[in-house]
Amino acid sequence: MNNAVADTVLETSGLTKRFSGFTAVDNVSLKVKTGSIHALIGPNGAGKTTCFNLLTKFMQPSAGKIIYRGDDITYLKPADVARRGLVRSFQISAVFGHMTALENVRIALQRERGASFDFWRSDRNLQRFDDRACALLEDVGLGAFIHTKAAELSYGRKRALEIATTLALDPPLLLLDEPTAGMTEQDVERIVDLIKRLRQGRTILMVEHNLSVVAGLSDRITVLMRGRVLAEGDYETVSRDPAVITAYLGQDHA
Numbered sequence: 001m002n003n004a005v006a007d008t009v010l011e012t013s014g015l016t017k018r019f020s021g022f023t024a025v026d027n028v029s030l031k032v033k034t035g036s037i038h039a040l041i042g043p044n045g046a047g048k049t050t051c052f053n054l055l056t057k058f059m060q061p062s063a064g065k066i067i068y069r070g071d072d073i074t075y076l077k078p079a080d081v082a083r084r085g086l087v088r089s090f091q092i093s094a095v096f097g098h099m100t101a102l103e104n105v106r107i108a109l110q111r112e113r114g115a116s117f118d119f120w121r122s123d124r125n126l127q128r129f130d131d132r133a134c135a136l137l138e139d140v141g142l143g144a145f146i147h148t149k150a151a152e153l154s155y156g157r158k159r160a161l162e163i164a165t166t167l168a169l170d171p172p173l174l175l176l177d178e179p180t181a182g183m184t185e186q187d188v189e190r191i192v193d194l195i196k197r198l199r200q201g202r203t204i205l206m207v208e209h210n211l212s213v214v215a216g217l218s219d220r221i222t223v224l225m226r227g228r229v230l231a232e233g234d235y236e237t238v239s240r241d242p243a244v245i246t247a248y249l250g251q252d253h254a
């Protein structure tokens, strides 16, 4: 692998998605640098979610290519890209409400290892995975809630739990879908701190609506508008771009 490839963990060229004549993602070329936090922003309907679904292989593109760590993954299945280390966070529906935080993370670890039932019957093995689950819950700030049922956690804490189950896969590239959506201010702060900690040793690509979150976290921002890349750069650069101000910031500060 040459340096240019190693420097870029994920790259798209000409990525396009059409829905019966309507182009939701239009010729998007994106480069996500290894170790960076990269945000995908844009006004409602800009194509962020569709783009995210294409990158995580939950949708097939109409045209274009997706290269992950130098390999063409355009036509792989979600499970195949997850196995390669490109893992998306789900919305909280991925968390089982009737189970405790610990049980949720244990299940994620269990899935990750693909261990047999006999393996899980051994107390020693269970203990080992419980230790790992507790460490993950500590990492996401849920150390005091390990025995709390997921349904009883606040929305922000549910999202943190959901991120802990994602981290069970130890992904080098983590894709976060609106990590602060619907959160209280306090929860937003907690998630921002968590994302800062998560970046150690990995790359994060996120779709995010909250501009102050994006400003404080992202090394690079791609602004989408009507399915196309409108601007790209650090927050300083994109927030000064007149086209962005009109299309996005203008709308937000109206």
Ligand SMILES: Nc1ncnc2c1ncn2[C@@H]1O[C@H](COP(=O)(O)OP(=O)(O)OP(=O)(O)O)[C@@H](O)[C@H]1O
Pocket: 019, 022, 023, 024, 042, 043, 044, 045, 046, 047, 048, 049, 050, 051
């Ligand atoms: N399955 C689909 N069939 C038809 N049109 C779709 C489909 N999914 C998305 N679209 C359209 O594609 C456009 C982009 O939608 P998308 O959800 O990707 O935007 P977004 O930037 O994530 O918006 P938001 O911020 O509102 O979530 C929208 O006009 C949407 O109506």
